[in-house]
């Protein structure tokens with residue numbers, strides 16, 4: 001059986017890694033869709049779809065999860081929520097189960113007759129993309145919230161400097 005997880009993963013953090021491992025206890029393979037793949041270079045969505053694919057690939061490899069157990073696909077958003085599930089189906093291998101804590105994603109898949117599971121959140125007060133980005137911007141400890149391979153990937157693309165630079169830009173545009 002195959003399961004599907006969708007997330008913006010801006011950036012990939014320990015919560016994403018934990019949920020992937022949890023899903024793989026229930027299904028043979030997991031399809032991980034990197035959502036909003038067209039977005040990048042803003043404070044809310046600083047990293048490109050490709051950069052997030054790299055972060056997740058390296059994090060799963062670092063954790064020893066065999067590449068045969070997952071597919072990582074960047075998925076662009078579309079304007080019409082009502083046909084989003086068909087858009088996902090067009091771009092992914094067949095799947096039976098959906099794993100998501102996002103109410104909109106839950107609703108759209110439920111209406112198409114899918115089995116939707118809400119995985120438990122691990123330390124949601126700190127393990128969230130919002131918290132990681134806030135800490136990056138404020139010079140606080142963000143490194144403990146992400147796998148070490150994600151720290152290296154963010155360093156490779158000069159991601160910390162990008163976020164700080166974008167903050168200057170967004171202030172100057174106000």
Ligand code: NAD
Nearest residue numbers: 007008009015019035036077078081100101102121122127
């Ligand atoms: P996210 O990265 O915040 O979370 C993804 C999933 O990771 C969550 O549902 C949850 O299961 C898991 N997770 C996150 N933190 C966790 C933690 N601490 N512990 C355990 N698990 C944790 O992403 P999201 O906002 O849910 O992503 C949904 C994506 O779907 C977005 O990119 C959105 O644009 C896209 N979408 C697009 C359309 C459209 O194009 N019309 C419609 C619906 C959704």
